[in-house]
Amino acid sequence: xxxxxxxxxxxxxxxxxxxxxxxxxxxxxxxxxxxxxxxxxxxxxxxxxxxxxxxxxxxxxxxxxxxxxxxxxxxxxxxxxxxxxxxxxxxxxxxxxxxxxxxxxxxxxxxxxxxxxxxxxxxxxxxxxxxxxxxxxxxxxxxxxxxxxxxxxxxxxxxxxxxxxxxxxxxxxxxxxxxxxxxxxxxxxxxxxxxxxxxxxxxxxxxxxxxxxxxxxxxxxxxxxxxxxxxxxxxxxxxxxxxxxxxxxxxxxxxxxxxxxxxxxxxxxxxxxxxxxxxxxxxxxxxxxxxxxxxxxxxxxxxxxxxxxxxxxxxxxxxxxxxxxxxxxxxxxxxxxxxxxxxxxxxxxxxxxxxxxxxxxxxxxxxxxxxxxxxxxxx
Amino acid sequence: xxxxxxxxxxxxxxxxxxxxxxxxxxxxxxxxxxxxxxxxxxxxxxxxxxxxxxxxxxxxxxxxxxxxxxxxxxxxxxxxxxxxxxxxxxxxxxxxxxxxxxxxxxxxxxxxxxxxxxxxxxxxxxxxxxxxxxxxxxxxxxxxxxxxxxxxxxxxxxxxxxxxxxxxxxxxxxxxxxxxxxxxxxxxxxxxxxxxxxxxxxxxxxxxxxxxxxxxxxxxxxxxxxxxxxxxxxxxxxxxxxxxxxxxxxxxxxxxxxxxxxxxxxxxxxxxxxxxxxxxxxxxxxxxxxxxxxxxxxxxxxxxxxxxxxxxxxxxxxxxxxxxxxxxxxxxxxxxxxxxxxxxxxxxxxxxxxxxxxxxxxxxxxxxxxxxxxxxxxxxxxxxxxxxxxxxxxxxxxxxxxxxxxxxxxxxxxxxxxxxxxxxxxxxxxxx
Numbered sequence: 001x002x003x004x005x006x007x008x009x010x011x012x013x014x015x016x017x018x019x020x021x022x023x024x025x026x027x028x029x030x031x032x033x034x035x036x037x038x039x040x041x042x043x044x045x046x047x048x049x050x051x052x053x054x055x056x057x058x059x060x061x062x063x064x065x066x067x068x069x070x071x072x073x074x075x076x077x078x079x080x081x082x083x084x085x086x087x088x089x090x091x092x093x094x095x096x097x098x099x100x101x102x103x104x105x106x107x108x109x110x111x112x113x114x115x116x117x118x119x120x121x122x123x124x125x126x127x128x129x130x131x132x133x134x135x136x137x138x139x140x141x142x143x144x145x146x147x148x149x150x151x152x153x154x155x156x157x158x159x160x161x162x163x164x165x166x167x168x169x170x171x172x173x174x175x176x177x178x179x180x181x182x183x184x185x186x187x188x189x190x191x192x193x194x195x196x197x198x199x200x201x202x203x204x205x206x207x208x209x210x211x212x213x214x215x216x217x218x219x220x221x222x223x224x225x226x227x228x229x230x231x232x233x234x235x236x237x238x239x240x241x242x243x244x245x246x247x248x249x250x251x252x253x254x255x256x257x258x259x260x261x262x263x264x265x266x267x268x269x270x271x272x273x274x275x276x277x278x279x280x281x282x283x284x285x286x287x288x289x290x291x292x293x294x295x296x297x298x299x300x301x302x303x304x305x306x307x308x309x310x311x312x313x314x315x316x317x318x319x320x321x322x323x324x325x326x327x328x329x330x331x332x333x334x335x336x337x338x339x340x341x342x343x344x345x346x347x348x349x350x351x352x353x354x355x356x357x358x359x360x361x362x363x364x365x366x367x368x369x370x371x372x373x374x375x376x377x378x379x
Numbered sequence: 380x381x382x383x384x385x386x387x388x389x390x391x392x393x394x395x396x397x398x399x400x401x402x403x404x405x406x407x408x409x410x411x412x413x414x415x416x417x418x419x420x421x422x423x424x425x426x427x428x429x430x431x432x433x434x435x436x437x438x439x440x441x442x443x444x445x446x447x448x449x450x451x452x453x454x455x456x457x458x459x460x461x462x463x464x465x466x467x468x469x470x471x472x473x474x475x476x477x478x479x480x481x482x483x484x485x486x487x488x489x490x491x492x493x494x495x496x497x498x499x500x501x502x503x504x505x506x507x508x509x510x511x512x513x514x515x516x517x518x519x520x521x522x523x524x525x526x527x528x529x530x531x532x533x534x535x536x537x538x539x540x541x542x543x544x545x546x547x548x549x550x551x552x553x554x555x556x557x558x559x560x561x562x563x564x565x566x567x568x569x570x571x572x573x574x575x576x577x578x579x580x581x582x583x584x585x586x587x588x589x590x591x592x593x594x595x596x597x598x599x600x601x602x603x604x605x606x607x608x609x610x611x612x613x614x615x616x617x618x619x620x621x622x623x624x625x626x627x628x629x630x631x632x633x634x635x636x637x638x639x640x641x642x643x644x645x646x647x648x649x650x651x652x653x654x655x656x657x658x659x660x661x662x663x664x665x666x667x668x669x670x671x672x673x674x675x676x677x678x679x680x681x682x683x684x685x686x687x688x689x690x691x692x693x694x695x696x697x698x699x700x701x702x703x704x705x706x707x708x709x710x711x712x713x714x715x716x717x718x719x720x721x722x723x724x725x726x727x728x729x730x731x732x733x734x735x736x737x738x739x740x741x742x743x744x745x746x747x748x749x750x751x752x753x754x755x756x757x758x759x760x761x762x763x764x765x766x767x768x769x770x771x772x773x774x775x776x777x778x779x780x781x782x783x784x785x786x787x788x789x790x791x792x793x794x795x796x797x798x799x800x801x802x803x804x805x806x807x808x809x810x811x
Contacts, residue, residue, distance in 0.1 A: 069766050071470065071756045098530055100506050101728070101763050108731055109767060121729065123541070126503050127528025127548065136531075136544040297509040298516075298524045325470055327759060331510040334466035335517070 005219055006193040008212045012200035013243075016052070019204060021090050023050055030092040030152060035079065035107050037202070037262045038097035038124045038292070040141055042272065042282050045206065046156045046164035047148040053202035054079050054088060055241055055263075058355055061085070067109045073323040074354040075239050076102040083110040093118030093151065095144075097286075098126070100294045100328050118151045120144060128287045128295045137283040145279070161278040171206045172268040174213035178220065179265070182257045183313055186225045191235065191256020192246040199241050199263050229255045231372045234315040234345075236260035236306060237333065238323035238352070248358050249319070249365050258313035260306050266290040294328035302332060303339045310345055316372055318347045319365070346371060382668075385594045385638035392624050396605055399621055403611050408487065408494045410437040416560055417494060419515070420501035421508050422680075425527060427572035427614035427715055428549055429500055431564045432556060439496060441511060443610045445474025448481065448488045449655035449787035457484060459788060467514075472507045473757030473787025479511075482518045498559050499524040500552065504728070505760030523559040525552050533729040534721045545716040546709060553708070566708045572614040573711045577683070577697040577718055579613050582622035584682030584694035589629045590672050591745050594638030596629045599649060599671035600661035601639060609681030644668035645748045645810045648741055651676055651755040651762060652786035657794055660801065667810040672745050675737055676761060679723025691744050695721065724761070731764030735771035742777050749778035749808050751801070757785035780804040 012019055020031050032044050033054045044051040056078025063084045064077040082088055083106075093116050096107040111119045122144050125133040145156055175198060181188035189197075197216075201209045230253035235246075240261045250256065260266055270289040275281035296302050310318065318340050322329045337347045348368040350361060390396075410417045415435030420426075422440040429436050448455050455473075458480020463469055465483060467476065485493045499522050503509035509526045516522045527548045531541035557564050583606060590597050597605075605625060612618045631637075647664065649671055654660075661671055678684070685695040698705065698714055705711045719725075727734035741747060750772055755762045765781075772779045782800050785791035805811035 065766075066770060067766050069754050069762050071754075071759065071762065101759055102506075104728070105731075105763055108729075108764065112732065112767065121532070123530060123532045125528050125544070126509070126530045127526070130528065130548055130551070132544055132547045132551070133528070136540060139540040293510070294506050297503070297513045298526055300513070325759075327471060327506045328510070330468040330471055331507070331514065333468075335514075337466065 005216055005223060006189065006196060009193070009197040009200045012204050013196045016200075016203040017087060017090065020050065020052055023205060024090055031090055032118070033088055033091045033094045035094070035096040035103045036099035036292075037267050038099055038286055039095060039122070040097065040144070040282050040286055042161065042164040042168050043141060043145055043148060043156070044095075045167065046160040047152050048154055049148070049152060050205060052091070054082065054094070055199070055239075056354065057082060057087065058242065058244070060354060064109075067113070068105055071325055072105060073102045073238070073325045074352070075323045075326075076106040078354050079103070080106040080109050083114045091116065093120070095120040095122060097122045097124040099124070099292060100326075102326070120147055124286070126295050128291055129297070129299060129301070133287050134280065134283055137287060138277070138280045141279045141283055158278055161282075165272045165274065165278065165281070167206045167210065169271045170210050171201060171213070172271050174210060174217065175201065175268050177217055178213065179258070181220055186227070186229050187255055187257055188220050188223045188225055190250050191233070191259065192243055192250055194256070194259070195241065195243060195246055195264060198265075198267055202263075202267065228253070229257070231255075231369050232257045232314055232316045234258050234260070234310050234313065234318040235321060236318060236336070237321040238326040238329045239263055240321060240352070242352060242356055244358060245352070245356050245361065248362055252362070252366055252369060254369055257315060258309050260290070260302070260309060262292060265309065266292070292328060293332040296332065300332075300335060303335065306336060307339060307343055310340065310343075315345060317368065318345055319368075320347055320349045321352050322349070324351050324353050383641040385636055385641050385643060387638050387641040390601070390625075391628055392621070395621065395624070396608065399608060399617060400611065404439075404489050407437045407439050408489075408491065410435065416498075416562075417496045418498050418500050419496035420499055420512060421504070422610035423504050423508070424501045425549060425715055425719065426612065427569060427576050428552060428712070429556060430572035430614055431553065431566060431569035432560055432562045433565070433568070438612070439494070440611055441478045442474045443607050444481075444488065445477040445787055446652070446655050448477035449473065449789075451488060452656045452789050454486070454488060455656070455787060455789065459790070469788070470756065472511070472759070473785055475507055475511045477787050479515060479518060482515060495519055496522060498522060498556070500556070502527045502529045504529060504725070505763075507760065523555075525555050527552060529720070531720070533726045533733060535733075537717065537720050542713060542716050546712045549712045549716070550709065566711065569708060570705045570711045571616075573705060573715045574697075574699055575616050575619045576614040576715065577699065579609055579615075579619035579622050580681055580683040580718070581694040581697050582619060582626050583609050584678070584684045586622065586626050586629050587673055587678040587682050588693050589626070589633050592633040593646075593746055594636060594640070594643040595646065595670050595672045596632035596637060596639060597673075598639035598661065598665070599673050599677055600658055602673055602677050603653065603658070606677055606681050613681060638670075640665045640668070640670040642668040643670045645670070645808055646746055647671050647749045647751055647808075648738075648745065648747045649674040649676070650738070650750070650752045650765065650768070652758055653753060654784040654786055654789070654792045656789045657784075657792055657797070660794075660797065663798065663801070664805075667805050669805065669808070669810050671751070672747065673741075675723060675734065675741060678741070679737070682723070683718060683721055684723060685721075692740055727764050728760070731767035732771070734764060735768050738768060738772060739775055739777070742772075742775075747777075749780070749804065751804065752779065752781040753786075754781050754783040755786050756783065756791050757787045778804070778807055
């Protein structure tokens with residue numbers, strides 16, 4: 001039992017499409033694919049719809065070549081490929097909460113070429129540091145709510161919203177509790193396990209996910225960790241569900257103890273703080289969340305947040321990764337590297353593509369990890 | 380060389396255009412000598428807003444600056460290498476890297492040291508803009524910075540809430556400007572600047588509309604040197620006045636069948652910024668009687684259009700032409716925001732279909748025989764959706780080619796290969 005604590009999350013991650021199809025069969029409900037974690041899932045969930053994050057499959061492909069110029073990031077092309085190849089043929093609709101140009105392009109091409117009942121572009125503000133964003137987003141959420149109601153034929157009540165907020169907040173809270181165990185000298189979970197836990201939460205009915213998290217939390221404190229943590233690493237940067245890479249790095253003896261990815265902590269770090277006006281509360285949550293670099297201006301709020309994570313989780317070194325051509329992260333990485341290094345945390349940079357050259361990366365990561373070894377005497 | 384069929388002559392106002400541009404860059408440098416204020420930001424920024432601080436406010440817009448650097452290949456390379464040494468990726472916006480590189484090198488492309496702005500004022504239109512000036516401020520050692528988020532969707536979905544979001548940020552921006560400059564804001568100057576901007580951008584659209592004529596009175600290479608005024612100072616009276624003079628001259632050229640390209644036999648349009656260091660390609664086209672009449676980029680980055688009663692595109696009617704009197708700060712900002720969101724070269728950020736429809740319109744109304752798309756590695760913003768545009772044009776039966784390059788980084792442009800691709804396209808068109 002103890003060895004398989006995270007097996008459920010792994011299965012969900014690997015079999016995301018089967019899960020969604022079964023969910024549809026079981027509930028007769030609709031499934032809505034979303035392209036970025038700024039999607040206000042609470043609203044979708046309150047409408048009785050299953051929100052599912054659209055991600056790639058990390059396989060080489062050429063179907064997107066006629067649709068997206070090759071200088072756009074591998075993730076957006078990989079995501080669009082899934083749609084063009086029919087991998088998400090169970091989706092009833094898609095939506096995007098405005099994010100980077102790359103994902104927006106995947107969304108608009110999907111909308112044009114994959115027949116669907118429903119699509120929605122939510123004009124999520126980029127200016128999340130201006131107080132003007134709160135009432136603006138609240139209004140945009142009201143439009144989205146109305147659109148969902150028309151699509152599903154179901155009125156979204158305050159009770160529905162309260163329930164969705166409660167379920168989502170619980171999920172965030174539970175995952176944060178799990179993350180506490182990553183702070184331990186010998187973390188109770190590996191980075192790969194954490195990744196599969198978080199990413200699966202973006203694809204699974206949150207109530208079911210919460211159940212699994214509660215089960216996990218019963219067992220996790222007693223988990224017998226049979227390995228040393230090795231070098232405590234942080235990983236941060238673009239979207240990352242490259243499990244193969246994490247597995248490889250952790251096989252060298254290091255452990256990822258924290259990350260700043262939209263497939264990791266950035267997705268769930270902030271909760272909805274209840275307000276009488278539910279839409280205002282949801283709007284505030286998405287405006288105040290740990291930002292994507294495309295929204296982190298004029299101040300660089302990511303720097304203190306990332307450094308705090310590094311300190312809280314006792315990080316020794318940081319791997320900064322970036323999806324090739326991901327401009328928002330390319331624009332932050334020099335500042336983050338400099339900030340971490342000034343604060344005594346060595347960094348190493350890697351550029352990811354749809355598939356990663358594991359052998360080459362292993363050599364490079366091992367060289368980085370060697371710098372943490374104490375020098376040995378020659379004699 | 381194709382046979383000459385039409386009269387040609389250089390533009391009478393050409394030297395005035397050159398002078399205007401030169402004054403712009405010199406005035407920015409000299410601003411402090413006369414006690415003036417310097418600000419920098421994107422060409423898309425609401426440049427009419429800082430105008431309320433006084434008549435001695437001078438701007439430096441980043442994209443045309445980056446393009447000027449690009450035209451100077453050696454300096455561009457120096458800039459790229461300087462900023463890459465700071466850890467910034469070489470696939471980022473080429474204009475931005477040219478601009479940042481100038482700061483790092485402390486060199487102004489027109490000579491002398493880099494003229495540090497007093498504040499930064501811009502809008503966030505693509506993934507780069509807000510970050511461009513965030514980093515620029517850091518490289519400068521810290522400069523007050525304000526950025527307006529305009530990401531409220533395409534013009535056909537504008538509503539009061541979306542306008543309010545932009546207007547309220549600009550109101551905050553004005554208070555911020557007063558604080559950082561210590562100056563009292565003058566709403567009358569803002570109102571005048573808004574009128575100027577509407578007049579200038581509508582006039583540029585009118586000039587582009589005149590290019591529907593056969594032979595085309597202007598070719599795109601010439602238009603690059605003219606539309607730039609709008610990217611530098613669309614809110615200034617001298618810009619609107621210049622465009623008025625240019626409009627009159629272009630009208631006269633149309634009336635007298637004075638062509639930009641005397642041997643015009645075929646008409647093409649392009650897309651996105653050109654590879655600035657290789658504009659000779661536009662002259663190469665002309666050897667075969669091919670004139671590039673412009674592009675959505677050349678027309679619609681500055682020009683504001685509307686659909687006229689007969690269903691064709693023409694210059695948008697300005698508020699002053701409609702008899703609208705702007706009386707308050709908020710009204711001025713609202714007019715400005717609404718006007719700006721109608722810019723053609725904005726809609727594609729939301730839907731490639733909107734852009735494809737505008738391109739098809741240009742093909743039809745400007746009598747275009749073929750389209751040459753620049754897959755521009757230097758600007759992901761204007762390259763967004765370009766592959767879908769290509770598909771849509773092909774589907775409409777329009778001959779289309781693409782060439783890959785970079786508007787501002789010559790290391791990513793292969794002149795000979797591009798020329799070979801163009802040769803093949805000219806053969807398809809029957810021009811070669």
